[in-house]
Amino acid sequence: MALINVAAREIHGKIVYYGPGLCGKTTNLQYIHSKIPAGAKGDLLSIATETERTLFFDFLPLDLGKVHGFTIRFHLYTVPGQVLYERTRIAVLNGADGVVFVADAQRERLPDNLQSLRELAQNITAQGKRFLDFPLVMQYNKMDLPNALPVPVLDRYLNTIRVPRFEATAVTGHGVFETLRAICKLVTNKL
Amino acid sequence: MAPSMSNAGHPPRTHGGLAPAAIGSFDPHLSQLIIDEETVEAILAVLRQLIRDSQAISGMVLDRAGQIIVWTGQGYAEQRTQLGALIAGTYASTREVARILQENSFRTLLQEGAKEKIFTEAVGDQWLVSVIFGRHTHLGLVKVLCSRATLDLAQILARTVERSKNRPRMKDTGLMRVANDTIDLLFRDDTEK
Ligand SMILES: Nc1nc2c(ncn2[C@@H]2O[C@H](COP(=O)(O)OP(=O)(O)O)[C@@H](O)[C@H]2O)c(=O)[nH]1
Ligand SMILES: [Mg+2]
Numbered sequence: 471m472a473l474i475n476v477a478a479r480e481i482h483g484k485i486v487y488y489g490p491g492l493c494g495k496t497t498n499l500q501y502i503h504s505k506i507p508a509g510a511k512g513d514l515l516s517i518a519t520e521t522e523r524t525l526f527f528d529f530l531p532l533d534l535g536k537v538h539g540f541t542i543r544f545h546l547y548t549v550p551g552q553v554l555y556e557r558t559r560i561a562v563l564n565g566a567d568g569v570v571f572v573a574d575a576q577r578e579r580l581p582d583n584l585q586s587l588r589e590l591a592q593n594i595t596a597q598g599k600r601f602l603d604f605p606l607v608m609q610y611n612k613m614d615l616p617n618a619l620p621v622p623v624l625d626r627y628l629n630t631i632r633v634p635r636f637e638a639t640a641v642t643g644h645g646v647f648e649t650l651r652a653i654c655k656l657v658t659n660k661l
Numbered sequence: 662m663a664p665s666m667s668n669a670g671h672p673p674r675t676h677g678g679l680a681p682a683a684i685g686s687f688d689p690h691l692s693q694l695i696i697d698e699e700t701v702e703a704i705l706a707v708l709r710q711l712i713r714d715s716q717a718i719s720g721m722v723l724d725r726a727g728q729i730i731v732w733t734g735q736g737y738a739e740q741r742t743q744l745g746a747l748i749a750g751t752y753a754s755t756r757e758v759a760r761i762l763q764e765n766s767f768r769t770l771l772q773e774g775a776k777e778k779i780f781t782e783a784v785g786d787q788w789l790v791s792v793i794f795g796r797h798t799h800l801g802l803v804k805v806l807c808s809r810a811t812l813d814l815a816q817i818l819a820r821t822v823e824r825s826k827n828r829p830r831m832k833d834t835g836l837m838r839v840a841n842d843t844i845d846l847l848f849r850d851d852t853e854k
Contacts, residue, residue, distance in 0.1 A: 472693040473728045477701040482728040505850050515743055526754070529746045534843050538836045542843070545727065545746065557761075561753030565726025647850045654848060658840045661693055 472567045472661055480541045483657045486563055488590050489572035490582035491523070491551030494611040497640040498572065499528050499548055502650060505643070506532060524550040527562045544654055556589065563593050568605035568657040570649055572640075573628055575610045575618035583628055601631075605656035608635040609649045614642070695825040696730055703817045704731040708790075711810045715803050717794035718777070722814060724788050725749055736793060748772075748781055748791050769804070782807045785815040 473482040487495040496516070503514040510533050517526035527547045534542035547566075549559040563569075571590060573583040591601045610624050621637060629635050634652050638645025708720045712734055719734025721741065727749030732741050752770050759767035770781040780803050781791040790811055792803055 473696060473724060473726075473730065474693055475696040475701070475730070477696060477698040484726045484728065502848075506847070510847055512742055515746070527750060529743065531742050531746075532848075534840065534847055537840045537843050540836060542840055545742075547746075557757040558754060561750060561757055564749070564753045565724060565728075567726075643850055647848055651844050651848045654844045655841050658837055658844070661837065 472657065474661065479539055480543065481661065482543045482545065483567040483654075484545045484547065484565055485568045485570065485653055485657060486566040487546065487548040487570045487572055488559070488563070488586065489551060490574060490579065490586040491553075493551060493572045493574035493579070493583070494638075494640040495548040495551065495572050496524055496528050498570070498609070498646050498649070499530050499546055501640060501643045501646045502532075502546070503530055505647070509533070510535065523552070524548055526550065526558060542658070544657070551586070553585075559589070560593055560596075563597070567660070568653045569594070570607055570609055570653050572609045572611050573624065575612045575624060576615055577617050577619050580619065580627060587628060605653065605660055606633045607649060607652045607656065608633055609638045609645060610635060611638045611640050611645075613637045613644075614639040693825070694724070694822065695828045696821060697824065700817060700821040701731055704814060705733060707810050707813050707817070708733045711792065711806050715792065715794060715806050716798050717792045717803065719793045720791065721745065722784065722788060722790050723749060725753065730788070734793070748779065749789065752781055752783070752789055771800070780804065780807060782811050784811045785818060788814065788818055790814055
């Protein structure tokens with residue numbers, strides 16, 4: 471739930487990067503963190519295992535600065551993708567104002583993407599929100615790989631609800647900011 | 662002007678089989694909460710008294726998403742954004758543990774170090790109050806004072822929710838347009854064409 475602090479003139483929104491394990495959620499946040507000017511970001515906080523897999527979440531606070539006298543802040547989170555961590559994902563998703571669903575475009579990951587997307591829909595619904603009205607954008611990541619499915623195929627299977635979607639290669643940053651702008655605007659325009 | 666709630670009029674629902682608490686219950690259709698001066702002042706008064714009476718270091722009221730509504734105190738102010746995210750995350754994961762144990766009453770959380778401790782208690786269904794205190798403060802005292810404070814806080818926030826429903830949407834101001842422009846300006850990558 472977005473927080474509009476009229477007293478402190480601040481607006482906060484929470485955005486969660488969701489998707490199957492290893493699809494590139496953490497890489498998105500790392501890239502964003504590396505490119506945003508120092509004044510507009512906080513530290514990137516990662517709660518990960520020894521092997522760098524996300525255990526709880528990654529967290530990156532972004533600060534748009536003052537807009538019409540209001541300070542606008544977005545808190546970006548990633549969830550741990552492995553099936554094992556479903557309850558943790560529910561915890562991180564709590565109170566999200568918007569979600570980026572990161573899909574791994576590789577052919578063999580299609581079933582994992584579908585399962586993760588179904589789970590996301592369930593978890594949003596369990597929070598009492600309508601999934602179809604919920605601010606959501608999709609990112610088809612790893613488009614650089616030879617086994618990436620073509621966009622029309624990804625659209626057909628993953629984007630049946632026709633939300634804004636973007637092709638990306640998070641390791642090089644391609645599509646990362648386009649995705650970020652889209653979700654931030656969806657969240658802001660819901661205020 | 663349009664009300665701040667887009668789905669007003671929906672019947673109340675229950676979540677995870679738990680009946681919503683009478684005060685400060687979670688309203689899924691409320692997509693934003695407007696915190697006004699009145700709320701901040703009232704929460705500050707409760708927090709300050711809590712800190713004074715318990716001789717704690719800092720205190721905060723935050724929502725379950727990890728966003729801080731009011732912070733007061735000297736210690737750790739710089740790191741409060743991260744603290745808020747971590748405490749809300751830890752609380753949410755504790756609650757999932759509680760569900761597995763079919764336990765309804767995991768309403769508090771204690772993080773204990775050699776020097777400092779953090780005590781967190783649920784306020785209604787949507788918020789948390791957290792107190793950071795040192796070894797000179799007695800945990801038992803913090804617990805008692807917190808549980809009293811949560812009642813006041815829940816009432817303050819329940820009134821805020823009610824007022825929030827009747828506020829105009831931000832959409833009606835020029836803010837959204839400027840916000841979108843700022844997003845374009847700031848969230849861009851020099852390597853983008
Ligand atoms: N080839 C390629 N590899 C990627 C891309 N994005 C992420 N990866 C790699 O995929 C692995 C998992 O990424 P990570 O961000 O940790 O996934 P997460 O589990 O979703 O957080 C890492 O080795 C990344 O370097 C991409 O666009 N292309
Ligand atoms: Mg990760």
